[in-house]
Amino acid sequence: MKIVSTSNSEGLSSKISSILDVPLARISRRRFADGELYVRLEEPLDEAILVGSTYPDSGIIDILLTADASLNAGVKKPILLIPYFGYARQDAMFQPYEAVSARVLSNLFKEKFEKIFVINMHSPEGMAFLGKKGEEIRAEPVIGKKVKEDGNDLVISPDDGFKEEGENISKVAGLDSIYLNKKRVSDTKVEITIPEGISVRDKVVALTDDMISTGGTILESSKVLKQNGAKAINVYCVHGLFVSGTSKYAGFVDSISTTDTVEGPFSKMTVSEIAASSLRKYI
Ligand code: R5P
Numbered sequence: 389m390k391i392v393s394t395s396n397s398e399g400l401s402s403k404i405s406s407i408l409d410v411p412l413a414r415i416s417r418r419r420f421a422d423g424e425l426y427v428r429l430e431e432p433l434d435e436a437i438l439v440g441s442t443y444p445d446s447g448i449i450d451i452l453l454t455a456d457a458s459l460n461a462g463v464k465k466p467i468l469l470i471p472y473f474g475y476a477r478q479d480a481m482f483q484p485y486e487a488v489s490a491r492v493l494s495n496l497f498k499e500k501f502e503k504i505f506v507i508n509m510h511s512p513e514g515m516a517f518l519g520k521k522g523e524e525i526r527a528e529p530v531i532g533k534k535v536k537e538d539g540n541d542l543v544i545s546p547d548d549g550f551k552e553e554g555e556n557i558s559k560v561a562g563l564d565s566i567y568l569n570k571k572r573v574s575d576t577k578v579e580i581t582i583p584e585g586i587s588v589r590d591k592v593v594a595l596t597d598d599m600i601s602t603g604g605t606i607l608e609s610s611k612v613l614k615q616n617g618a619k620a621i622n623v624y625c626v627h628g629l630f631v632s633g634t635s636k637y638a639g640f641v642d643s644i645s646t647t648d649t650v651e652g653p654f655s656k657m658t659v660s661e662i663a664a665s666s667l668r669k670y671i
Contacts, residue, residue: 389671390433392458394440394450399651400471401439403660410437410671415454427453429461436463437667438501441650442493443474443629455500465502467670469663471649472599472627476510479517490514494522505666507649507659508553508598508626525666527626527647528553530657531596532560534645538622540594546570546580546609554596557624561594568609580608582616589617599627600646603636610640626659628652 390413393401405412414430425446436458440451451468458466475489490510494517497504507525509515515524535543535557543563545554547570558565566586571579582588593613600606600623610621620642628646634653637644648655 389435389437390431392429392433392436392438392454394438394447394454396441396443396447396450396651397439397471400648400658400660400663403648403658404437404439404469404664404667407660407664408668408671413458415457417450425449425453427457429457431461433458433461433463435465437467437469437670439469439471441470441472441474443472443650445474447474448493448496452496452500459500466500467503467505467667468497468501469505469507469667470497471507471659471663472629473506473509473514476514479511479514491517494518503670505663507647507663510598511549523666525659525662526553526556527649527657527659527662528556529560530647530659530662531624531626531645532557534657535563535594535596535622535624536561538594538643538645539592540622541591542566542588543594543596544568544588544609544613545596546578546605550597553598557594557596563594568612570605570609576602576604578604578608580605580612582612587617588613590619592620592622593618594622594624595641596624598625599629600625600644601629601631603630603632607637607640614640624657628654630654 391405392413479490543558543565545567551567554565569581623644644654645656646654647657
């Protein structure tokens, strides 16, 4: 058994490899002159767990080629761990004739893999596309532990989409949780209001979400919470994409902590232990 990493998940793969005491496979990758990816396993393999996120887009082709190389190297029943499943937010046709990207990617992976683990898929609808092969690994216990360590007073989710997860985080942290009202105006703009009767005055708030993409949700929520007297705002999310960089958060929030499903400057929490414990039964 070997852990086979795509290019975007090397840090997490190496942590999982140490925890499980399963070596990393040796792989060659290079780009052809036109930018196309070349992948070759440098050794024969019989069993493998492939680790790779579908973000950015190049991660998708990396997973598919690495899977094919693994099959050609002798792997019979490859297992896939997707730390961050990008394209999962389009999990239905919200308007007629739209592509349902979560289904498209799920179908591609179901063809190649025996079992597919995903860390915090965006929605149960997205997860359903993976059928019996899919299994979700939830990062709320990891976030709850950090929220507790950081001395927060209250857990707040920006909308009801993360309400249940926020409650689960708050249980681990031993705190109360509430959620805000969010209205999405465009891809980059949201409107946030605090529900009536809720006070955040003088509270150290743990603002939790599944992902930070443009940051619109987190920044707008922080602005409203500060205007309503919050003492400090610590932000926690599973997947930190930060598509427009990280500098704009300074001054608006007091700290940001993400997991390492997408590796970046705020990856202060690791999902390696929870991933390893789900994968352990396959080694
Ligand atoms: C929405 O349903 C998600 O839970 C996140 O709140 C959202 O995707 C974050 O996106 P952004 O950072 O662009 O506001």
